[in-house]
Amino acid sequence: MTRVGILGAGIMGSCLALELARRGADVTLIDRNEHVLSETSRFNEGKIHLGYLYGLDATLATARHILPGGLVFADLLSDLLACDVAAQATRHDDVYLVDRESLASPEALAAQFAAVSGLIREHPDAARYLVDVSRAAATPLTRAELDAVASDRIVGGFRVPERSVNTAWVADRLADAVAAEGRVTFLPGVTITAARPDERGGVRVEGLRAEQDAEGSEGVPPEGERFAERFDLVVNALWGGRLAIDLTAGLTPPAGWTHRLRYCLFVRTATPLDLPSAIVVVGPFGDVKNYNDRDFYLSWYPVGLVAQGNDVLLAAPPPPVGEARERFIAGVRQGLGAALPWVGQILDAAESVTVAGGHVFAEGRGTIGELASDLHRRDRFGVTRVGDYVSVDTGKYSTTPWVARRLADDLLGG
Ligand SMILES: Cc1cc2nc3c(=O)[nH]c(=O)nc-3n(C[C@H](O)[C@H](O)[C@H](O)COP(=O)(O)OP(=O)(O)OC[C@H]3O[C@@H](n4cnc5c(N)ncnc54)[C@H](O)[C@@H]3O)c2cc1C
Numbered sequence: 001m002t003r004v005g006i007l008g009a010g011i012m013g014s015c016l017a018l019e020l021a022r023r024g025a026d027v028t029l030i031d032r033n034e035h036v037l038s039e040t041s042r043f044n045e046g047k048i049h050l051g052y053l054y055g056l057d058a059t060l061a062t063a064r065h066i067l068p069g070g071l072v073f074a075d076l077l078s079d080l081l082a083c084d085v086a087a088q089a090t091r092h093d094d095v096y097l098v099d100r101e102s103l104a105s106p107e108a109l110a111a112q113f114a115a116v117s118g119l120i121r122e123h124p125d126a127a128r129y130l131v132d133v134s135r136a137a138a139t140p141l142t143r144a145e146l147d148a149v150a151s152d153r154i155v156g157g158f159r160v161p162e163r164s165v166n167t168a169w170v171a172d173r174l175a176d177a178v179a180a181e182g183r184v185t186f187l188p189g190v191t192i193t194a195a196r197p198d199e200r201g202g203v204r205v206e207g208l209r210a211e212q213d214a215e216g217s218e219g220v221p222p223e224g225e226r227f228a229e230r231f232d233l234v235v236n237a238l239w240g241g242r243l244a245i246d247l248t249a250g251l252t253p254p255a256g257w258t259h260r261l262r263y264c265l266f267v268r269t270a271t272p273l274d275l276p277s278a279i280v281v282v283g284p285f286g287d288v289k290n291y292n293d294r295d296f297y298l299s300w301y302p303v304g305l306v307a308q309g310n311d312v313l314l315a316a317p318p319p320p321v322g323e324a325r326e327r328f329i330a331g332v333r334q335g336l337g338a339a340l341p342w343v344g345q346i347l348d349a350a351e352s353v354t355v356a357g358g359h360v361f362a363e364g365r366g367t368i369g370e371l372a373s374d375l376h377r378r379d380r381f382g383v384t385r386v387g388d389y390v391s392v393d394t395g396k397y398s399t400t401p402w403v404a405r406r407l408a409d410d411l412l413g414g
Pocket residue numbers: 007008009010011012013030031032033037038039040041042043044045046047048049190191192193237238239240241242262263264357358359360394395396397398399
């Protein structure tokens with residue numbers, strides 16, 4: 001039986017663990033946290049991308065790269081979780097709004113969106129999306145529709161057939177599925193420090209156990225605090241922590257990359273609110289997701305971006321607490337409210353507000369406020385392999401079940 005070590009128990013590591021276990025592998029899933037799916041995969045927006053968001057990639061390379069995985073997200077994940085993921089999707093088409101300071105005009109976006117809709121309609125899996133998108137179109141909003149949803153900052157808008165899923169709901173189901181799978185052993189509380197080819201074949205993984213990751217007095221941790229184990233195959237799905245371990249395994253990092261840490265608001269309201277899911281494009285703006293009229297996601301990018309860097313690792317400050325938390329919430333309310341005046345209703349009706357989020361890794365450099373930045377495309381993520389060591393740049397939540405299935409097929413056969 002192939003012994004596989006998977007580093008990182010986010011959506012990527014967890015989906016892959018289930019896929020490999022189904023093919024008969026003996027899987028050890030390792031994470032520094034006590035529970036699977038404790039980080040980015042639990043706290044993100046859950047947009048199941050069709051390609052509209054990358055409105056500045058006129059080559060359509062990004063749309064082509066992310067569309068196939070987005071179309072089959074619900075089918076593949078429903079199969080892994082033995083429940084209907086599509087039933088948890090947002091119920092209305094997303095409203096895309098163009099700010100007066102957007103990096104693209106409504107006319108340019110209309111042409112781009114028409115091209116993306118064409119790609120979707122031509123795709124053989126278009127009917128398998130969260131809703132049938134085989135007649136996908138981005139419909140311009142009338143002036144009256146625009147006035148009803150946005151302030152006068154907004155100079156254009158479209159209704160696009162994109163949906164999102166509630167990522168906390170998915171995380172809970174996926175955690176249950178991992179716990180129920182006898183061939184997957186979850187190893188919590190281990191911080192991975194290295195993965196090196198082993199002379200007997202396979203890969204030796206090294207790490208430090210929780211509460212013991214401070215170095216000993218000589219700078220070297222005592223024997224009992226170290227973790228070391230050899231596996232036939234190792235898959236690095238550490239997302240924000242991935243490059244540091246790739247370097248120990250002998251993998252050269254890409255030419256340039258950017259790490260970002262983003263925090264957002266996850267709001268549960270005391271009463272249902274019938275409000276749209278809306279996103280302000282393209283540039284450093286934000287959005288609102290209405291998952292089920294009571295669970296909402298609110299993001300205002302300039303406030304939520306708490307760290308950005310191009311080193312191998314990004315120092316990640318924890319979510320703000322106390323007065324800093326109140327200032328953060330007020331900043332999101334003000335920024336988002338300037339474009340979407342009804343956002344305050346959600347916070348006024350809040351039963352609970354969680355400030356959380358996670359890591360975004362992307363090949364390329366720049367900021368999303370710059371027209372020429374590589375961050376406006378996302379067509380360069382996926383799998384790299386050297387010997388028995390595999391590194392996965394997840395890229396998008398929405399493509400993960402698809403990448404995991406294809407990777408499992410490649411590693412162990414369909
Ligand atoms: C605010 C925000 C909104 C987003 N919205 C969307 C969206 O709408 N649609 C979309 O498709 N994508 C979105 N994304 C991106 C998406 O969330 C990520 O691509 C995806 O969740 C990454 O999954 P993962 O399993 O690779 O990473 P993670 O969920 O971060 O899992 C990696 C795991 O590795 C562990 N780990 C890391 N380093 C170590 C180490 N050294 N030792 C041990 N364990 C370690 C972590 O604890 C973590 O559990 C968003 C991201 C953010 C931050």
